[in-house]
Amino acid sequence: MADSRSWVSISRCFFFVFFVWVLVSRPKNFAMADDDDPAAEGLVHCNADLSSFLPPPYNNLSKVVCKPVWNTYVLRYSMSEDHVVTIILSAVYTTGWVGIGFSKDGMMVGSSAMVGWISKLGHARIKQYYLQGTKPSEVIADKGELQLTNMPPVVVLHGATIYLAFQIKFTSGLTRQEILLAFSTSYPLHTRLKEHDDKTNIVFDFSAGSVSVGSQNVRQMKMNHGILGIIGWGLILPLGAIVARYFKHKDPLWYYLHTVIQFVGFIIVLANVVLGRELYERIHANKRAHRGIGIFALVLGILQILAFFLRPNKDAKMRKFWNWYHHWFGRLALFFGALNIVLGIQIGGAGNDWKIGYGFLLGTILVAVIVLEALAYIKRSEKSSPPPAFPLNPIE
Secondary structure (H helix, E strand, O other): OHHHHHHHHHHHHHHHHHHHHHHHOOOHHHOOOOOOOHHHHHHHHOOOOOOOOOOOOOOOOOOOEEEEEEOOEEEEEEEOOOOEEEEEEEEEOOOOEEEEEEEOOOOOOOEEEEEEEEOOOOOEEEEEEEEOOOOHHHEEEOOOOOOEOOOOOEEEEEOOEEEEEEEEEOOOOOOEEEEEEEEEOOOOEOOEOOOOOEEEEEEEEOOOOEEEEOHHHHHHHHHHHHHHHHHHHHHHHHHHHHHHHHOOOOOOHHHHHHHHHHHHHHHHHHHHHHHHHHHHHHHOOOOHHHHHHHHHHHHHHHHHHHHHHOOOOOOOOOHHHHHHHHHHHHHHHHHHHHHHHHHHHHHOOOOHHHHHHHHHHHHHHHHHHHHHHHHHHHHHHHHHOOOOOOOOOOOO
């Protein structure tokens, strides 16, 4: 008994330290800009003098706007009154190719891109590509819908930075535009591009010189937000509750399993809330019901975590009230978590795959609970049934 209590005390201390660390630490992916931020480094590149290595007219543009856009990528541009946009894209370069694409919907297919690279022999190459599909064979060189001017595009390697410069003629003033950015460390083979190592898409407002997250990234963030919510509220936390209710005869294994499972579920839920907050700050989605229910469910989850540290001994008078508090707050948290998943699928415009997938998961959990509840009822009935009044085999 003493060993069991000591293990409980140790586990409580461990989880308390871990819980405090999670609350006070900010995920790296959502950290604010600091001295090592790529955006701050990009601002330094904006002060570089291009007149010494770029040919005319790219070396003496007027009213140039310079903006860091992604990693080491820096976008410079200048717009004329006849809707000609001069673009200079720079990025840190080692090998392979660097590209910038213009998309109608934020997707790769159907877009046109300018791609530049320095060959193994030191020759500069820049071409327009039409992104007909996602396979390398469907990325067609010397095709595309960008109306390039008579001014030849150029690519220059200056130090460790590559510069792609070109001019595009538009029918009207360029404002908000979906931009694709990508690179590969593999050299093109006879102008055929190798698959990119990394990519992103942004929305760039050429009229204001501002950059925001692209629609494709927003869709990915929404998907990740939904996946974390379903895993946390729809799978892990219900599983921990099932262990606590139906496997207490496996003492103390059930307690340790319940504790570990619920803490893992809470961490996933907490990460989901952080991602939801980041998503809200980027797109300013006015979904008050979804946000309100999510915050309320998180508060209930935090109260459950606090219940772990305030758990009285079995013989304490407060244990009965603690049980009521722990059980009913946990059930409320699971209910509102499931409700918010359904609401999120609806307001997020998720397809039937999401509805069918979560419906199957929820149905499986409900069927498991019903079966386990029936088995538990039968077992309780057998224990509570009185012994027979007479022996089944009387002595003759």
